[in-house]
Amino acid sequence: MTPVDLSVYLVTDADQCGARGRGVAETVAQAVAGGVTAVQIREKHADGGDFLRTVTEVAAVLPEHVALIVNDRVDVFLAARAGGIRVSGVHVGQSDLPPAAVRELIGPHAVLGLSAATAEELHAAARDPAGVHHVGIGALHATRTKADAPPSLGLDGFARLARLSALPAVAIGGVTPADLPRLREAGAAGAAVVSGICAAEDPRAAARAYALAWGRVPTPSRERTSA
Template sequence: MEPSDLLAALFSDESAGAALLGEIGFPPPSTQTVTTVEARTAADTLPIPEPSETTDRIRDRAIALARRFGGREVSSEHLAVALLEIESPIRDTANSARLDPDTVRDRLDESIAMGEVVEVDFQLDVDGPHSPESPTDDSISLRRESRRTESVDLFDPAVARIIDATANRCREGLRVVEDFARFVRDDPSATQSLKSLRHGFAEAMNLIPTEWLLSSRNTGGDVGTSITTEAERSRSSPEHVAAASLKRVQESLRSLEEYGKLIDPRFAESIERLRYRAYETEQQLIVPTTPGGELSAAHLMLLLPAMLPGRDLTQVAMQAIAGGVDVIQLRDKNANDHVLLEAGRIFRELTRNHGIRLIMNDRPDVAVAIEADGVHLGQDDLPIKTARRIIGPDRIVGTSTHSIEQIQQAVRDGADYVGVGPTFASTTKHFAEFTGVELLRAAGEVASIPMFAIGGIDAGNVSEVAAAGFGRVAVSGAILNADDPRQAAMNIRAALDMIE
């Protein structure tokens, strides 16, 4: 017996559950399916197939819903909600129609408040043909409930506390990650995967008696609630929050799986499947990288001041991004802290909305305040290791270099990327001499971290940079002073893309 048979039974009997599904627009099953179920109900001689594993899970969920709402009988409405919650073709149909089980559950809450829920008003033997020893569906439900309740006393209270605390930790972690996928990444696929994972976890927990977990809970006496580490109190970015929460989910699932083996093998197996799905979700949502690795795909960095008379820098930045800029560095030696913070917050929102990186020049403290992705240091600024202590391990630290020795030292100090130059005369920096493209050629032989050529680079000379094997550049005036920032960025990117 499949979930489709349960659905057809609801509709064949014109039950309250069918009416509930109809209210939210769920399409009724085919006439042929309903007729087959009606024939089985009318004729005891017709063979009734064994229930599938999914059908058993739906029935267990319906029982759990009945218990949750304070009843001892499974209603057709409980069954309707269970059909939409448990993973099956029925739920797939609901998802395709953009129907949410929460909507049905809310309606069920209203029905309970109004006293509308009625017992299942059709006979459907989901365990096989009736016999004197084979009880009806309702008694089967009660028998399953009583069997689990009777076994509660056999469980170790310490194991109950472990299951309870670990399940709460897992449930909370899943919600945190789902919020990240939904609101930070705006990723509908990952959000749906996490919602499915969360509902799957709820289904697995239905195999454990809730009253047993609650009766064993002792939050005040839990020695672990007062133990924290410094790392737990600090998060550097939404990605860091999500990654830490996913690890917590995976660890919780492993603990639930192992201790669950002491209670119910079905529970342990369900949790094991969820754990593997959590690993797949991590791969889908969070690709582990070093901070510098986040710049490995970047090619064009734009250095922007906090303000520039006569120019709307927000518009300039948006046009430049449209032309191919994939990193913005906020660099303004003359702006005060208030101006830097205000500009930084504007550029942070802009870059985040466009999915590119924001780097703060010189000031690790401001980088943290505006939630920038990293900081860029000059040779006379804070040492790399000191800046790292300020911004944390998950943000990017880059530095300017003017020789092979400085490049090598930057790598030893843990820089995630370097700027190499000045390649040509620049409007933003003044040097007694310029390294030209020779340093660029030599740099490629001594460092494997991302390197950006800097200094006086524009559409007219970027081809020389590309010919030296450099596919990354940092520019300012070439885009900032252009009449068409978008086209200026496109021209530079075109030359860089030639060497890929």
């Protein structure tokens, strides 16, 4: 499995991107120029055809070093891969297909992320023979982006859960740049960001703020490639 840099992990929201007069692909391109290292396409209300078109458009603007992960829809991931689109893997939640079933469908080399919010869910992920690649732990703070988000953990709660997992852990849910130094100290592999970038007036500047807070300095060559 190709290593994935999860440090500044953009999760897209089409409504928030559209409210700023941008499409998802344009927002992603600007955010990657600012330092985003991985992108998850989340389309809760799109049908399969529209979702696949968005994945295709985003893949076209991503440089090779940035992973492209499909939220929930294993069928969209498989369709994209069959069509020659560079997709890295799938992220699923606790109420989606079981990780073992997903792994059987996507094969041994694709990235598989799993949402987790409790110690029991983290232990189950670690025991699962499917080979979960990383876990998303949240919600870090209260968020309106995800209607069914679990109660907020806070930084201390995230740190406690991250210590229980041998898998790389990404924080999600209302994450701000100010949170990133403490998340890194707590052992996080990265931070997943939705509103902080999708709803920003300048996604490139917003992404750069997260990258700098994590301790990354985007290189000029990458910014030119992604612009």
